Amino acid sequence: MKAVKSSSLLITLFFVLGISVLLLSPAIVSAQTAAASTSELADTDCAKCHAKPPADLAANGGKHKGVGCTGCHVGHPPTVKDNIPKCNQCHGGKPHFELKGCLGCHTNPHTPLKISFGANVTEPCLTCHTDQIKQLREHKSKHSALGCSTCHNVHGKIPECLQCHKPHSAEMTAAECKKCHKPHMPTVVTYASDVPSKDCAACHKMVYETLTNSNAKHKTFACAFCHQAKHKMMPKCSDCHGVPHPAGIMAKFPKCGECHNIAHDLNHWPAKAAEKKETPKETKKKKKH
Numbered sequence: 001m002k003a004v005k006s007s008s009l010l011i012t013l014f015f016v017l018g019i020s021v022l023l024l025s026p027a028i029v030s031a032q033t034a035a036a037s038t039s040e041l042a043d044t045d046c047a048k049c050h051a052k053p054p055a056d057l058a059a060n061g062g063k064h065k066g067v068g069c070t071g072c073h074v075g076h077p078p079t080v081k082d083n084i085p086k087c088n089q090c091h092g093g094k095p096h097f098e099l100k101g102c103l104g105c106h107t108n109p110h111t112p113l114k115i116s117f118g119a120n121v122t123e124p125c126l127t128c129h130t131d132q133i134k135q136l137r138e139h140k141s142k143h144s145a146l147g148c149s150t151c152h153n154v155h156g157k158i159p160e161c162l163q164c165h166k167p168h169s170a171e172m173t174a175a176e177c178k179k180c181h182k183p184h185m186p187t188v189v190t191y192a193s194d195v196p197s198k199d200c201a202a203c204h205k206m207v208y209e210t211l212t213n214s215n216a217k218h219k220t221f222a223c224a225f226c227h228q229a230k231h232k233m234m235p236k237c238s239d240c241h242g243v244p245h246p247a248g249i250m251a252k253f254p255k256c257g258e259c260h261n262i263a264h265d266l267n268h269w270p271a272k273a274a275e276k277k278e279t280p281k282e283t284k285k286k287k288k289h
C-alpha cells in the first residue's frame, strides 16, 4: 500500500509540475478548448502514468477492451473534473440495468466479468434467472429462506450438498444426493428406478433387513422397483399381481396380508403353508412386526 501511495504522490507531483502547468498555461489553454487538449491524450498514453487499469483491461477487459480508455473517460482532471462514466450511459433497456450499485458486483469496470457477490443476494439474480425462484417459492422449504448467493457464492459455482449437510449414511456420497433431492425444492423427494436400496436403508434399516433376509422372490427387487418415483408412494399388490387366486378364496380372505403377511417378508405364512414349504426359519419370529 505504501509503495502505491508514494508512487501516486510522485505521479501527482509530476502531473502538477508538468502536464497541468503546461495545460493551464494561458498560451496553450487560450488557444485550445479543454476537450481538444485532453483529446491529445491517446489510449497509449494512459499507461505511462496509470499501470493497473491498462493491465486489467488487457488481461480481462472482455468487451470493454473494444470501448477503450477514452471511450469511457472523456477528458482528464483537472481540465475535466469528473471523467468517471456512469454505467447507464451505455447500458440500458433491460431489468438488469435498473439495478442499484453495479460496481458492488462488477467490482472493477476494467474487468467487467469478474463478479463478486455479497453473502445474501437474491433479487438481482432474478433479472436473469427465473426458474429456480419459482421452484423455491412453489415448494416452500428451509432453502427458500436462503439467499441464492448463500449457496452460489461465486457466479456459476455449484455447491456440494455436503458443504452444509451430513449424508444419511457413512457410505452415501455427494453425487448421490441429487438422485433424490433437487436443490431448489429439496423436500420434494423423487428418484429414478436405479436408486440403490442401501440409500433407502439409511433410514429404513428394519425394512431393508427384513427384505434382504427373506426367502421370497421380492428380495431380488430394489425398493424403488415397488415404491416408484416418489417418496412414500405405496404400491398395491394388485398393481402387479392382478387377481391371483380364485374369487371364492378372495371373498373369504380379502386381504393378501392375511396369508402373505407383508410385502417385505412374504414367507411369514401361516403355520400350515410354512410347513409345506419346508423352509421354516427360527429367525422369522424375530422379524415379525
Ligand code: HEC
Pocket (backbone or CB within 6 Å): 011, 012, 015, 019, 041, 042, 043, 045, 046, 047, 048, 049, 050, 069, 070, 073, 076, 077, 078, 083, 084
Ligand atoms: C502524465 C500522467 C498521466 C497520464 C498520461 C494520464 N493520467 Fe490520468 N491521472 C493522472 C493523475 C496524477 C491523476 C490524479 C488527478 C487528480 O486526482 O486530480 C489522474 C486521474 C485520472 C482519473 C481520475 C481518477 C479519479 O479518482 O477521479 C482517471 C479516470 C484517469 N486519470 C484516466 C486517465 C486516462 C484514461 C488516461 C489516458 C487517456 C490518463 N488518465 C492519462 C495522471 C495521468
Ligand code: HEC
Pocket (backbone or CB within 6 Å): 043, 046, 047, 050, 052, 053, 054, 055, 057, 064, 065, 067, 068, 069, 070, 071, 072, 073, 084, 085, 086, 103, 107, 109, 110
Ligand atoms: C467501460 C468503461 C471504462 C473503460 C473502457 C475504462 N475505464 Fe477506467 N474506470 C471506469 C469507471 C466506471 C471507473 C470508476 C471505478 C470506481 O469508481 O471504482 C474507472 C476508474 C479508473 C481510474 C481511477 C481508479 C483506478 O482504478 O485507478 C483510472 C486511473 C482509470 N479508470 C483509467 C483507465 C484506463 C487507463 C483505461 C484504459 C486502459 C480505462 N480506465 C478504461 C470505466 C472505464
Ligand code: HEC
Pocket (backbone or CB within 6 Å): 061, 062, 063, 064, 067, 071, 072, 085, 086, 087, 088, 089, 090, 091, 102, 103, 106, 109, 112, 113
Ligand atoms: C462508454 C460506454 C460504456 C460504459 C460507460 C460502460 N460500458 Fe459496459 N460495455 C460497453 C460495451 C459497448 C459493451 C459490449 C456490448 C454489450 O455487451 O452491450 C459492454 C459490455 C459490458 C459487460 C459484458 C462484458 C463482456 O465481455 O461480455 C459488462 C459486464 C459491462 N459492460 C458492465 C459495465 C459496468 C458495470 C459499467 C459501469 C461501471 C459499464 N459496463 C460501463 C460499453 C460501456
Ligand code: HEC
Pocket (backbone or CB within 6 Å): 087, 088, 091, 096, 097, 098, 099, 100, 101, 102, 103, 104, 105, 106, 113, 115, 117, 121, 124, 125, 155
Ligand atoms: C448482484 C450482482 C450484480 C449487479 C448488482 C449487477 N450485475 Fe451485471 N451481471 C451480473 C452477473 C452475475 C452477470 C452475468 C455474467 C455472465 O454472463 O457470466 C452480469 C452481466 C452483466 C452484463 C453482460 C450481460 C448482459 O446482459 O449484457 C452487463 C452489461 C452488466 N451486467 C451490466 C450491469 C450494470 C450496468 C449494472 C448496474 C445497473 C449491473 N450489471 C449490476 C451481476 C450483477
Ligand code: HEC
Pocket (backbone or CB within 6 Å): 096, 117, 121, 122, 124, 125, 126, 127, 128, 129, 148, 149, 152, 155, 156, 157, 158
Ligand atoms: C446478467 C444476467 C445474470 C445475472 C444477474 C446472474 N446470472 Fe447467473 N448466469 C448468467 C448466464 C448468462 C449464465 C451462463 C448460462 C449457461 O451457461 O447456461 C449463468 C450461469 C449461472 C450458474 C451456472 C449454471 C450452470 O448450468 O452451471 C449459476 C449457478 C448462476 N448463474 C447463479 C446465479 C446467481 C446465484 C446469481 C445472483 C447472485 C446470478 N446467477 C446472476 C446470467 C446471469
Ligand code: HEC
Pocket (backbone or CB within 6 Å): 122, 125, 126, 129, 131, 132, 133, 136, 143, 146, 147, 148, 149, 150, 151, 152, 158, 159, 160, 161, 178, 183, 184
Ligand atoms: C441450498 C443451496 C442453493 C440455493 C439457496 C440456490 N441454489 Fe441454485 N443450485 C444449487 C445446486 C446444488 C445446484 C446444482 C443442481 C444440479 O446439479 O442439478 C444449483 C443449480 C443452479 C443453476 C443451474 C441450473 C439449474 O437450475 O440446475 C442456477 C442457474 C441456479 N442454481 C440459480 C439459483 C438462483 C437464482 C437461486 C436463488 C433464487 C438459487 N440458485 C438458490 C444450490 C442452491
Ligand code: HEC
Pocket (backbone or CB within 6 Å): 140, 141, 142, 143, 150, 151, 159, 160, 161, 162, 163, 164, 165, 177, 178, 181, 182, 183, 186, 187
Ligand atoms: C450453503 C449451505 C447449504 C447447501 C450447499 C445446501 N443446503 Fe440444504 N439446507 C441448508 C440450511 C441452512 C437448511 C435449514 C437447516 C435447518 O434449519 O435445520 C437446509 C435444509 C435442507 C433440507 C430440509 C428442508 C426443509 O424444509 O425441511 C433438505 C432436504 C436439504 N437442505 C437438502 C439439501 C441438498 C440435497 C443439498 C444439495 C443439493 C443442499 N441441501 C445444499 C443449507 C444448505
Ligand code: HEC
Pocket (backbone or CB within 6 Å): 161, 162, 165, 166, 167, 168, 172, 173, 174, 176, 177, 178, 179, 180, 181, 189, 191, 195, 199, 200, 231
Ligand atoms: C434415497 C433417497 C435419498 C438420498 C440419496 C438422499 N436423501 Fe436426503 N432425504 C431423503 C428423504 C426421503 C428425506 C425426508 C425424510 C423425511 O420425510 O423426514 C430426506 C431428508 C433430507 C434432509 C432433511 C433433514 C433430515 O435429515 O431429515 C437433508 C438435510 C438431506 N436429506 C440431505 C441429503 C444429502 C446431503 C444427501 C446426499 C449425501 C441426501 N440427502 C441423499 C431421501 C434421500
Ligand code: HEC
Pocket (backbone or CB within 6 Å): 168, 191, 195, 199, 200, 201, 202, 203, 204, 223, 224, 227, 231, 232, 233, 234
Ligand atoms: C432421510 C431418511 C429417509 C430416506 C433416505 C428414505 N426415507 Fe422413506 N421415510 C422416511 C420417513 C421419516 C418416513 C415417514 C415415516 C412415518 O411416517 O412413520 C418415510 C416414509 C416412507 C414410506 C411410507 C410409509 C407409510 O407408512 O406411509 C415409504 C413407502 C418409504 N418411506 C419408502 C422409502 C424408499 C423406497 C426410500 C428409498 C428410495 C426411502 N423411503 C428413503 C425417511 C426416509
Ligand code: HEC
Pocket (backbone or CB within 6 Å): 215, 216, 217, 218, 225, 226, 235, 236, 237, 238, 239, 240, 241, 256, 257, 260, 262, 263, 266
Ligand atoms: C411392483 C410389483 C409388485 C408388487 C407391488 C408386489 N409384487 Fe409380488 N411379486 C412381483 C414379482 C415381479 C414377483 C416375482 C414373479 C416371478 O418371478 O414369478 C412377485 C412374487 C410374489 C410372490 C411369490 C413369491 C415367491 O417367492 O415365489 C408372492 C406370494 C407375491 N409376490 C405376493 C405379493 C403381495 C402379497 C404383494 C402386496 C403385499 C405383492 N406381491 C406386491 C411384483 C410385485
Ligand code: HEC
Pocket (backbone or CB within 6 Å): 237, 238, 241, 242, 243, 244, 245, 249, 250, 253, 254, 255, 256, 257, 258, 259, 260, 273, 277
Ligand atoms: C388364504 C390365503 C391367501 C390369500 C388371502 C392370498 N394368498 Fe396368495 N398364495 C397363497 C398360497 C397358499 C400360495 C401358494 C404358495 C405356494 O405355492 O408356495 C399363494 C401364492 C401366491 C402367489 C404366487 C403364485 C405363483 O404362481 O407363484 C402370488 C403372486 C400371490 N399368492 C399373490 C397374492 C395376492 C396379491 C393376494 C391378495 C390379493 C393373495 N395372494 C392372497 C395364499 C393366499
Ligand code: HEC
Pocket (backbone or CB within 6 Å): 197, 200, 201, 204, 207, 208, 211, 218, 221, 222, 223, 224, 225, 226, 227, 234, 235, 236, 237, 257, 261, 262, 263, 264
Ligand atoms: C415387491 C414390492 C416391494 C419392495 C421390493 C419393497 N416394498 Fe416396501 N412396501 C411394499 C408394499 C406393497 C407395502 C405396503 C405394506 C404391505 O402391504 O405389505 C410396503 C410398505 C413399506 C413401508 C411402510 C410399512 C413399513 O413396513 O414400514 C415402508 C417404509 C417401505 N415399504 C419401505 C421399503 C424399503 C425401504 C424397501 C427396500 C429395502 C422396500 N420397501 C421394498 C412393497 C415393496
